[in-house]
Amino acid sequence: MRKIDVFDTTLRDGEQSPGVSLTQEEKLEIARQLARLGVDIIEAGFAASSKGDFEAVKRIANEVRGVSICSLSRSVQSDIEQAWEALKGAEHPRIHVFLATSPIHMQYKLRMTPEQVLEQTDAAVRLARKFVSDVEFSAEDAGRSEPDFLVKVAEVAAKAGATVFNVPDTVGYLTPAEYANLFRYIRENAKGIENLKLSAHCHDDLGLAAANTLAAIEAGIDQVEGTINGIGERAGNVALEEVALALETRRNIYQATFGFDLSQIARTSRLVSKLTGMVVQPNKAIVGANAFAHESGIHQDGMLKEKSTYEIIRPETVGMADTKLVLGKHSGRHAFKDHITSLGYELDGEALNVVFRKFKELCDKKKYVTDEDILSLLLEYEVDSSKVAYRLEYMQVSCGTQGIPTATIGLVDDEQGLLQEAAVGNGAFDAISNAIDRITGEQVELLHYQIDSVTGGHDALAEVRIQLRQGEIVANGRAVSTDTLEAGARAYIDAINRIIMKRMDTFGREYRRLKEQVNLHA
Numbered sequence: 001m002r003k004i005d006v007f008d009t010t011l012r013d014g015e016q017s018p019g020v021s022l023t024q025e026e027k028l029e030i031a032r033q034l035a036r037l038g039v040d041i042i043e044a045g046f047a048a049s050s051k052g053d054f055e056a057v058k059r060i061a062n063e064v065r066g067v068s069i070c071s072l073s074r075s076v077q078s079d080i081e082q083a084w085e086a087l088k089g090a091e092h093p094r095i096h097v098f099l100a101t102s103p104i105h106m107q108y109k110l111r112m113t114p115e116q117v118l119e120q121t122d123a124a125v126r127l128a129r130k131f132v133s134d135v136e137f138s139a140e141d142a143g144r145s146e147p148d149f150l151v152k153v154a155e156v157a158a159k160a161g162a163t164v165f166n167v168p169d170t171v172g173y174l175t176p177a178e179y180a181n182l183f184r185y186i187r188e189n190a191k192g193i194e195n196l197k198l199s200a201h202c203h204d205d206l207g208l209a210a211a212n213t214l215a216a217i218e219a220g221i222d223q224v225e226g227t228i229n230g231i232g233e234r235a236g237n238v239a240l241e242e243v244a245l246a247l248e249t250r251r252n253i254y255q256a257t258f259g260f261d262l263s264q265i266a267r268t269s270r271l272v273s274k275l276t277g278m279v280v281q282p283n284k285a286i287v288g289a290n291a292f293a294h295e296s297g298i299h300q301d302g303m304l305k306e307k308s309t310y311e312i313i314r315p316e317t318v319g320m321a322d323t324k325l326v327l328g329k330h331s332g333r334h335a336f337k338d339h340i341t342s343l344g345y346e347l348d349g350e351a352l353n354v355v356f357r358k359f360k361e362l363c364d365k366k367k368y369v370t371d372e373d374i375l376s377l378l379l380e381y382e383v384d385s386s387k388v389a390y391r392l393e394y395m396q397v398s399c400g401t402q403g404i405p406t407a408t409i410g411l412v413d414d415e416q417g418l419l420q421e422a423a424v425g426n427g428a429f430d431a432i433s434n435a436i437d438r439i440t441g442e443q444v445e446l447l448h449y450q451i452d453s454v455t456g457g458h459d460a461l462a463e464v465r466i467q468l469r470q471g472e473i474v475a476n477g478r479a480v481s482t483d484t485l486e487a488g489a490r491a492y493i494d495a496i497n498r499i500i501m502k503r504m505d506t507f508g509r510e511y512r513r514l515k516e517q518v519n520l521h522a
């Protein structure tokens, strides 16, 4: 297995993400975690860019051991001197000098001729070599540079004593095949290149950073540069965790490794996200919140039967929490049953079907169905007396600041089928309960009516509890729904059903007589 050096630039290119600015302490904390992860070189900053960055590079150089510490530097004397000043205390210091080599950058930005660029490359690398034995040279915008000119730059850098030649695709322009061919071309044509390590540095402007980096690895490069979570200038740099896991998962193809402690990946990702404020998108490979979550019924069923059906990486490999089977509108019975079993409920057959149907109905209404929601449905089922009497088929309510609140209700009774009535009331719920009373013919007194929110947010479930009295009989009803009025109607029906049940217990015959009356009434 070939070992690829990992050059982490989270603290330099990563910090170039718009809006990100890390304090010295934050940089130090990330650097320590990067060392734990197992990167080989930490680009701690750009010492000449600010006093703060100088101090941060210096502290990391003095305090983080076991890895190379590097500072970026333009190809100018003062930058190189400052880089060295900051790096002096490092166990393994590296100065990273760069100069653009593409026609666009040379002409418009640097206003230098190619000859001047070659001269400055030579001078910069030689000066850096006076301070350190490890000097990386980057041909900025190599992706849009003439390959033959790059060969010349590489030869000059090699002759001047550079140890690493970096070929950055600075603006994320190249395709994987082009990038791999560029490395092969440089390796085949530059004299002295055997003394240099070749390095890839990819940006994600076309979403090709990982593919390009892997193509470069296939072309035999020695070092990969990138950041954690892929943060960086514009669309960012290649995400190191993605390449690390591609190498690990497809060893047969790449036969190379970063040598990371993979179990540190999630921790490193969370730390970088927290300190930079750059939120990791949920569907981000490897470290996104959904990277190991499965929502659709067919996938969940597969996962329950055999994890390898839908997972090519185990979450614990990268230190992520275990696979999540997220219950939602695409879930199926297998996953639902598995989940409610984990909540302590054993349902099968028709009972499972009834609750599962209610769950699906809820998913159509609510974005996130939480365990609390599911527990409410289960509780509602457990105490649901509608199996013996009335069930709500539909309801239509009209209310507002003008006009009289009106409700039309359709109830289903197993014996009589659909029963419908309309009624008005003082308010929407009053109209609903009046319509229900008309259908059932029950004379009841409302003792208690309470609405609570089960969960949070705009689409929270409302829980309505109702207490009704009929003579000596008092019964409670309860229901949940995202619609408060619907929950009220269901709770009211639930309480009426209970009154009927209680009456049945006490006066079985009376119940049947009352039901016959209701038949006549309907």
Ligand SMILES: CC(=O)SCCNC(=O)CCNC(=O)[C@H](O)C(C)(C)COP(=O)(O)OP(=O)(O)OC[C@H]1O[C@@H](n2cnc3c(N)ncnc32)[C@H](O)[C@@H]1OP(=O)(O)O
Binding pocket: 013, 016, 046, 048, 049, 050, 073, 074, 075, 076, 098, 099, 100, 109, 110, 111, 140, 170, 233
């Ligand atoms: C692809 C990359 O990621 S490159 C790294 C980018 N990172 C940064 O730029 C972050 C830190 N940068 C800074 O803090 C500032 O830009 C500094 C301190 C480096 C320089 O600041 P200033 O002196 O105000 O110059 P400014 O940034 O406006 O312009 C850059 C100058 O450097 C020159 N330059 C750019 N790259 C290089 C280079 N590799 N070597 C030598 N000179 C360079 C430019 O041509 C320009 O020169 P000019 O002033 O003669 O026109």
Ligand SMILES: CC(C)C(=O)C(=O)O
Binding pocket: 013, 072, 098, 138, 139, 140, 141, 166, 168, 169, 170, 171, 201, 203
């Ligand atoms: C400084 C260099 C290596 C860079 O970040 C780039 O070219 O993208």
Ligand SMILES: [Mg+2]
Binding pocket: 013, 168, 170, 201, 203, 233, 237
């Ligand atoms: Mg870059």
